[in-house]
Amino acid sequence: MGNITKTDKRFLNYAKKEAEKSKDPSTQVGAVIVTKENEIVSKGYNSFVTNASKSAMTWDRPMKYHLVVHAEMNALISADRSDLSDCKLYITHAPCSNCLKHVLQSGIREIYVNELGPGFERGTLDDLEAVCRMLAACKVKCQVCEEDDSDCAPPYEAMVMKKLIKEGRLKGKSFGAHSVLAGFQEDRSWVIDLSDDKIQEEHGDEPCRTKK
Ligand SMILES: [Zn+2]
Numbered sequence: 001m002g003n004i005t006k007t008d009k010r011f012l013n014y015a016k017k018e019a020e021k022s023k024d025p026s027t028q029v030g031a032v033i034v035t036k037e038n039e040i041v042s043k044g045y046n047s048f049v050t051n052a053s054k055s056a057m058t059w060d061r062p063m064k065y066h067l068v069v070h071a072e073m074n075a076l077i078s079a080d081r082s083d084l085s086d087c088k089l090y091i092t093h094a095p096c097s098n099c100l101k102h103v104l105q106s107g108i109r110e111i112y113v114n115e116l117g118p119g120f121e122r123g124t125l126d127d128l129e130a131v132c133r134m135l136a137a138c139k140v141k142c143q144v145c146e147e148d149d150s151d152c153a154p155p156y157e158a159m160v161m162k163k164l165i166k167e168g169r170l171k172g173k174s175f176g177a178h179s180v181l182a183g184f185q186e187d188r189s190w191v192i193d194l195s196d197d198k199i200q201e202e203h204g205d206e207p208c209r210t211k212k
Helices: 006-019 063-067 071-078 097-105 117-122 125-137 156-166 177-182
Strands: 030-035 040-045 087-093 110-115 141-144 190-193 198-201
Touching: 006 030, 006 040, 006 071, 006 087, 006 110, 030 071, 040 071, 071 087, 071 097, 087 117, 097 125, 125 156, 141 156
Parallel strands: 087 110, 110 141
Antiparallel strands: 030 040, 030 087, 190 198
16 A cells, blocks of 8 residues: 555556647646556546537636536546446546546546646635545545655545645634544554644554655
8 A cells, every 4th residue: 555556657647648638728637547457448638528619618717617528537438338346547636526426436446646736726625525535435545646756655635634734724624524534544544633734654564654
């Protein structure tokens, strides 16, 4: 747990290549669905609906948020089957709660994210909390490779909490997921200590460490 293999890095690079196909002038996201035997099932990038008349569409915010099909959804739709429970998902950026619920509904339980990205930067606390809740509820392994200077990557929840604390976004607000996080994945035991402003690992078995 926590280790990012060369194969994982290769598929994250595929996701980045896929993202380059996006015509969104500001945010390019790519997703690749891969079987546990490492065969690519499908790929996707953020786009408008295929063959939509360009004159009716706009990349301007906030309208584009309503118009764009996210990379993960395009990858799900492009897959030649609906049951993807034998698959892993590689994405350039962390999923929004809407994409995540559909990803989980397909059966996928293993997700690798290159960086938190715009979903974290612009996502509401409710959206981030919903993502944490669904990951915990479905016991999903979701690792973020951002700031990964070794072959380890912390879980999504630890990265999100660390950033929220660092940016002061939790001040005067409650973030319900931290209580969910306390019991998250017994074999990992990340400590979310809001008073101490840091996240650390509780047990020594895990080689990864999230820096303050
Ligand atoms: Zn999404």
